[in-house]
Amino acid sequence: MASFPPKFKVLVDKEVCTGCLKCTLQCPFDVHIYDKEGFKASGKDKDERKNFIVRNQENCVACQRCVFTCPVKCIQIEVRPPTYNPHPVWTDAVRRDLKTQSDTGGVLLAAMGNEQPYPSYFDRLVIDACQVTNPSIDPLREPMELRTYLGRKPEKLEFEDNGTSLKTQLAKNLKLETPIMIAHMSYGAISLNAHKSLANAAAEQGTFMGTGEGGLHKDLYHLADSIIVQVASGRFAVHEEYLKTGAAVEIKIGQGAKPGIGGHLPGRKITEPISKTRMIPVGSDALSPAPHHDIYSIEDLSRLIYAIKEATRYKKPVFVKIAAVNNSAPIATGIIRAGADAVVLDGFTAGTGAAPQVIRNNLGIPIEAAIASVDQRLRDEGIRHWGSIIASGSMRSSGDVAKAIALGADAVYIGTASLISLGCTVCKQCFTGKCAWGIATQDPNLTKRLDPEVGARRVSNLIGAWSHELQEILGALGLNSLESLRGNRDRLRGVGLSQTELDVLDVLPAGR
Amino acid sequence: MKEVVIDSKGIHYKVLNFMIEDAINAGATKIVLENVNGQRFLLDGVNADVELEVHGTAGDDLAAFMNGPRVTVYGNVQDGVGNTMNRGLVVIHGDGRDIVGHSMRGGKIFVKGDVGYRVGIHMKQYEDNYPVVVAGGTAMDFLGEYMAGGVVLILNIGDAPFTGDWVGTGIHGGVIYVRGDVPEFLLGIGAKATDLEASDKKLIKELAEEYGRYFGVDPKPIYESRFTKIVPISHRPYAKMYTDD
Numbered sequence: 001m002a003s004f005p006p007k008f009k010v011l012v013d014k015e016v017c018t019g020c021l022k023c024t025l026q027c028p029f030d031v032h033i034y035d036k037e038g039f040k041a042s043g044k045d046k047d048e049r050k051n052f053i054v055r056n057q058e059n060c061v062a063c064q065r066c067v068f069t070c071p072v073k074c075i076q077i078e079v080r081p082p083t084y085n086p087h088p089v090w091t092d093a094v095r096r097d098l099k100t101q102s103d104t105g106g107v108l109l110a111a112m113g114n115e116q117p118y119p120s121y122f123d124r125l126v127i128d129a130c131q132v133t134n135p136s137i138d139p140l141r142e143p144m145e146l147r148t149y150l151g152r153k154p155e156k157l158e159f160e161d162n163g164t165s166l167k168t169q170l171a172k173n174l175k176l177e178t179p180i181m182i183a184h185m186s187y188g189a190i191s192l193n194a195h196k197s198l199a200n201a202a203a204e205q206g207t208f209m210g211t212g213e214g215g216l217h218k219d220l221y222h223l224a225d226s227i228i229v230q231v232a233s234g235r236f237a238v239h240e241e242y243l244k245t246g247a248a249v250e251i252k253i254g255q256g257a258k259p260g261i262g263g264h265l266p267g268r269k270i271t272e273p274i275s276k277t278r279m280i281p282v283g284s285d286a287l288s289p290a291p292h293h294d295i296y297s298i299e300d301l302s303r304l305i306y307a308i309k310e311a312t313r314y315k316k317p318v319f320v321k322i323a324a325v326n327n328s329a330p331i332a333t334g335i336i337r338a339g340a341d342a343v344v345l346d347g348f349t350a351g352t353g354a355a356p357q358v359i360r361n362n363l364g365i366p367i368e369a370a371i372a373s374v375d376q377r378l379r380d381e382g383i384r385h386w387g388s389i390i391a392s393g394s395m396r397s398s399g400d401v402a403k404a405i406a407l408g409a410d411a412v413y414i415g416t417a418s419l420i421s422l423g424c425t426v427c428k429q430c431f432t433g434k435c436a437w438g439i440a441t442q443d444p445n446l447t448k449r450l451d452p453e454v455g456a457r458r459v460s461n462l463i464g465a466w467s468h469e470l471q472e473i474l475g476a477l478g479l480n481s482l483e484s485l486r487g488n489r490d491r492l493r494g495v496g497l498s499q500t501e502l503d504v505l506d507v508l509p510a511g512r
Numbered sequence: 513m514k515e516v517v518i519d520s521k522g523i524h525y526k527v528l529n530f531m532i533e534d535a536i537n538a539g540a541t542k543i544v545l546e547n548v549n550g551q552r553f554l555l556d557g558v559n560a561d562v563e564l565e566v567h568g569t570a571g572d573d574l575a576a577f578m579n580g581p582r583v584t585v586y587g588n589v590q591d592g593v594g595n596t597m598n599r600g601l602v603v604i605h606g607d608g609r610d611i612v613g614h615s616m617r618g619g620k621i622f623v624k625g626d627v628g629y630r631v632g633i634h635m636k637q638y639e640d641n642y643p644v645v646v647a648g649g650t651a652m653d654f655l656g657e658y659m660a661g662g663v664v665l666i667l668n669i670g671d672a673p674f675t676g677d678w679v680g681t682g683i684h685g686g687v688i689y690v691r692g693d694v695p696e697f698l699l700g701i702g703a704k705a706t707d708l709e710a711s712d713k714k715l716i717k718e719l720a721e722e723y724g725r726y727f728g729v730d731p732k733p734i735y736e737s738r739f740t741k742i743v744p745i746s747h748r749p750y751a752k753m754y755t756d757d
Contacts (some may be wrong), residue, residue: 234615238577293615
């Protein structure tokens with residue numbers, strides 16, 4: 001028995017319900033249970049069957065699967081009003097956590113991003129627009145450049161004596177048609193159908209998807225030109241062919257949702273296909289240690305960067321991902337100086353399939369501050385062109401993307417937004433492996449609910465729409481190329497920010 | 513057989529590795545590197561039917577991500593030999609250093625002498641892939657740390673008392689054998705010493721014989737000695753750590 005009252009009410013309009021039982025088949029959390037024996041024993045008519053569906057309301061997570069799949073739309077989920085005696089410090093959420101923890105003695109697990117009500121800097125930044133003196137551009141009728149190249153840029157260009165061919169050897173860059181990439185979410189954390197959807201969407205939009213730490217399923221190797229493969233501390237699935245297959249390789253040091261700690265895919269989630277892709281035995285825990293065992297310094301990091309560059313014969317850009325933390329700026333310059341072609345900054349609201357709640361809610365810093373400080377530091381040191389900055393962590397709209405780019409990012413990763421596009425309702429149960437929408441699960445009965453063709457189209461729609469919106473924003477700014485917005489903090493203004501915060505973000509207050 | 517000899521003296525590793533790549537592409541089946549002096553990443557990520565002979569000291573990450581070749585080093589190696597290696601053989605006629613066989617998934621590494629800290633760390637096995645690290649001398653602290661599969665065998669031919677602390681810390685798969693005694697207080701969190709079974713003795717005998725062949729040592733007195741076997745207490749050490757399990 002749970003130690004606290006149910007969070008949600010499951011309301012069924014019995015007048016409308018036909019007793020079709022679909023909800024009992026759709027709910028993976030055992031909320032709607034059909035009492036078949038009871039119905040048979042009662043000897044009642046089929047019309048009465050609806051009265052033999054029991055609702056275990058305490059199991060409901062408000063994933064909305066039953067609501068959407070009910071053919072007659074007779075189900076409604078409501079949040080129960082707080083039931084404890086109100087207290088401003090000991091809130092309902094706090095009391096629930098304490099009781100859950102006391103039941104099991106375990107570390108509280110949580111999914112999706114930080115749930116604490118920290119203020120969002122994106123919501124306190126506004127974007128400039130042209131009026132009269134500097135005309136805006138109509139993106140529908142004029143060329144608007146979103147193309148982005150990620151990687152090291154040359155100091156200067158030198159040409160052969162004929163004046164037309166390039167003498168300078170250019171480092172390998174990734175070519176993006178839009179600055180929006182799909183974040184690293186592993187096969188294991190999400191289903192193969194989700195991976196297929198995301199990879200196809202990335203390919204269609206001329207951008208890239210990250211594999212996460214779980215490797216790349218053989219069915220997706222044909223899309224490898226649109227895929228960035230990841231090397232994390234567990235080195236799962238990392239082998240020579242995998243490194244050579246991806247368009248780029250990303251070394252994951254840290255993750256915004258859980259800075260400084262490792263990962264842990266429980267053995268019960270290592271099914272046969274996951275085992276094949278990760279190259280580990282079925283049922284064994286996949287432990288990703290907190291640090292890489294061969295990296296304890298920037299020099300060590302450089303060694304891994306070059307081990308990967310050597311293994312891929314200098315044909316693939318190598319990125320390094322860190323969680324946004326207090327000293328991201330000096331770390332990022334170390335990363336770029338160590339040879340990385342891009343640094344990936346993952347902010348403290350970034351999503352996750354599973355993280356200890358206390359880590360997720362309390363560690364790391366906002367992505368906006370990290371982008372601005374890293375961009376500034378690289379500029380101050382005169383090495384901004386050595387590597388690109390990729391930002392991630394709760395990019396909710398093209399507005400957030402534009403602000404991230406104006407603060408100094410070259411491109412962004414979207415994770416949660418792409419999952420919501422696939423059908424995710426942010427019910428925060430990813431770590432249970434029971435995702436009702438077939439995304440964060442490996443249960444074949446659930447994964448088949450996600451059609452990868454439909455999924456790919458939806459995510460492609462989303463990225464395409466955001467790209468159009470970015471063009472609109474550029475047009476309003478009177479810019480015809482995203483390159484002109486990059487690090488252009490003069491086109492941002494702060495609203496309701498302290499002078500210190502404005503200094504960190506290097507933006508002026510609105511009105512100045 | 514086509515043999516290529518390269519004098520590595522004063523050549524940067526990047527250039528040297530391109531020379532090796534060119535030789536492999538030109539059909540070399542054996543490459544001999546003379547005067548190697550710490551050049552890194554030799555045969556890194558190479559998937560080819562080729563044999564490499566290294567004369568001198570091989571630098572960090574020798575055979576990292578390697579998938580198939582055979583390497584013989586006449587000298588010592590620096591850190592990270594066989595890092596995330598998939599397949600192949602490395603035979604070192606000298607000492608190894610730290611993180612030998614880090615995250616290795618398959619293939620074999622034989623070191624004639626001693627090895628450093630955190631050897632065999634996070635080695636893992638998968639189906640036919642079964643990584644093997646054998647050292648003739650002794651090993652330092654954190655031997656087999658975080659190990660998830662494969663075998664680490666320390667032959668301790670010099671009969672020095674084993675002093676490596678924190679053996680098998682965080683081990684959740686695979687097995688460590690150390691010739692002689694490993695006092696209980698040297699075992700790390702999650703590791704336990706158990707008795708050897710016939711299958712363990714057979715494996716030790718096979719690997720000691722292979723060691724003997726590479727380095728011209730009589731394996732019989734080695735494999736007939738007493739060994740300590742160290743294994744994980746649990747394959748799911750953190751199963752009860754979280755509220756959902």
